[in-house]
Amino acid sequence: MAVPDEDSPSRLIDARIAAIGGWRGETLARVRALIREADPEIVEAVKWRKPSNPDGVPVWEHDGIICTGEAYKDKVKLTFAKGASLEDPSRLFNASLEGNATRAIDIRDGEEIDGEALKALIREAAALNRARRAAKA
Numbered sequence: 001m002a003v004p005d006e007d008s009p010s011r012l013i014d015a016r017i018a019a020i021g022g023w024r025g026e027t028l029a030r031v032r033a034l035i036r037e038a039d040p041e042i043v044e045a046v047k048w049r050k051p052s053n054p055d056g057v058p059v060w061e062h063d064g065i066i067c068t069g070e071a072y073k074d075k076v077k078l079t080f081a082k083g084a085s086l087e088d089p090s091r092l093f094n095a096s097l098e099g100n101a102t103r104a105i106d107i108r109d110g111e112e113i114d115g116e117a118l119k120a121l122i123r124e125a126a127a128l129n130r131a132r133r134a135a136k137a
Contacts, residue, residue, distance in 0.1 A: 009044040013058045016046075023109045024071040028058070031069060031078060031113065035060050038119035039126050042066065063129035066122060078118075079104040086124050090117035 013032065017025045036042055042060050047068075049056035058069045065081040080086065083093060083103025092114065095104040107113055 009046045009058075012046045012056070013044055016055050016058060019055070020071045024076050027076040027107050028069055028071055031076070031107070031118065032058070032060075034113075034115050034118050035067070035122050038122035039066075042122075042126070060122075062126040063133045066125045066129070075106045075108050077104050077106050080121065080125055082125060082128055085128055086121060088121065090114055090120075092117050092121060 017029050017032070019025075020028060039062055042062050045059040045061055046056040047059045060066045060069070067078050067080045067083075070077045070079070077095065079096065080093075080103050082101060083096070084099060084101050086103070088103070092105050093103040095106040096102050105113065105118075
């Protein structure tokens, strides 16, 4: 297996997690692992790099954006690009609930996320992206 170069999205996300450290880095690493378990075909990217945010934002994609992962002072936020179109029977979405498109999950220090429910959301988001891409074809 080829080793990704240091500017590959996966390496950039590794570096970002290491730089964040503490509970926020551990949480972002944990949700990243769950995302990759849920969809082995997921593609990691880093988007929106700019002088005010040189590390950019970790993004997970499958036929379009699934979600982004960001660390803030008091939380780790997973924002689902098409979250408003997803079923959320486990009620993981707890932020950005008023938007027409996105929904987010804020995870605070000491909180655990339901891994199986998160993986179900990831798979549902990927299926939605595939269906939308197929409808355009």
